[in-house]
């Protein structure tokens with residue numbers, strides 16, 4: 001009560017001595033968390049830590065989601081045990097991370113991230129010249145830990161043993177107001193870790209929350225700090241944005257805040273072009289639907305979609321310079337991946353998935369000989385086929401091609417052969433493909449790639 005009053009008088013986020021912080025304590029009737037939504041593995045981890053004499057709580061995004069009545073996708077646990085002490089209590093526990101050392105505890109199929117309460121630094125923290133924290137491994141009290149978290153709604157602690165919720169920064173009120181508010185001085189917190197600017201965009205889009213004015217204000221001028229963040233971390237965050245189930249609204253929000261520039265430099269260009277933006281919108285909307293249906297999403301597919309129009313342009317460029325279609329496409333794919341990797345380190349495995357999806361496109365368009373059978377057996381067939389369907393839906397390719405494959409997948413052996421024969425005949429009847437060439441060019445308007453690959457189809 002007193003705490004609430006103090007918060008009201010001084011305003012949330014004003015600098016207070018964290019050790020003096022007393023949290024508001026809410027019982028289950030007040031917070032309304034449904035214990036059935038809490039993972040058994042998380043409960044076990046908390047219990048094992050508490051039985052060993054430590055404090056332990058479920059924390060962060062899981063508590064936020066529980067309060068919103070959503071089943072959390074992962075659970076984080078915070079404790080006053082050091083990482084080494086945590087590790088000793090579990091058979092399958094691994095110390096990871098440098099900037100933040102955390103313990104991954106594996107229980108059955110579940111992975112629970114256990115972090116030790118972080119404290120205010122006694123020594124000056126190691127920062128880069130822009131103020132970004134490079135090391136952050138000072139342990140502290142729970143109140144200090146709460147102050148080091150990013151947003152008020154992410155700084156609540158839930159003890160499944162007694163079902164009490166501890167709220168240090170008015171997170172519950174902000175949750176009710178559907179407001180995202182950074183803890184502490186906004187500018188300083190973004191300088192310490194510019195990724196917080198991306199996180200707030202993701203949460204705003206995903207939760208449908210608005211951003212408090214003081215929290216929002218510095219982002220416009222601090223957006224370029226994103227460029228200082230290591231590219232691997234940016235990639236992780238970008239993936240989270242795209243896989244949030246609200247990818248398109250995240251991208252729109254990123255653009256609105258001027259945060260997209262350092263992330264996907266080529267995407268920046270793409271979104272300015274109506275054809276590319278249309279393609280991306282279709283791909284991302286499909287991704288969102290899959291995520292909401294709990295279906296698997298391949299990061300390679302996502303990034304392949306985002307950068308496809310650039311690949312197409314580059315492909316056309318190499319072809320215009322006399323390169324054969326397939327080597328031209330390989331060169332185009334490499335160019336785009338290289339240009340992208342400078343800013344955003346796309347992992348090699350994902351880059352290889354992207355390339356496979358791109359390189360299978362002309363092969364999917366050619367539907368003659370043994371090729372369709374071989375494609376069906378390819379590990380990446382499903383992704384490449386889904387990708388082809390998006391090309392059809394966006395108007396880039398004739399819808400018949402997608403429909404052909406949809407039929408081919410379910411057809412019997414005999415029907416399949418008939419379809420291939422028909423395709424071979426119809427290509428032979430089109431003298432050197434000129435008719436098709438003109439037709440597809442009219443349909444497509446902007447991109448020249450399909451025209452190229454159709455022309456390629458007509459070659460024996």
Ligand code: ATP
Pocket residue numbers: 059060061062074076148149150151154155193195196240
């Ligand atoms: P989600 O799991 O849905 O992405 P989350 O809030 O759980 O959301 P995590 O990355 O799992 O995000 O982080 C767990 C918690 O750690 C956050 O809720 C927040 O309290 C804290 N946290 C994460 N990243 C930061 C950061 N960059 N700065 C400060 N605190 C952070």
Ligand code: MG
Pocket residue numbers: 060061062074075076
């Ligand atoms: Mg989380």
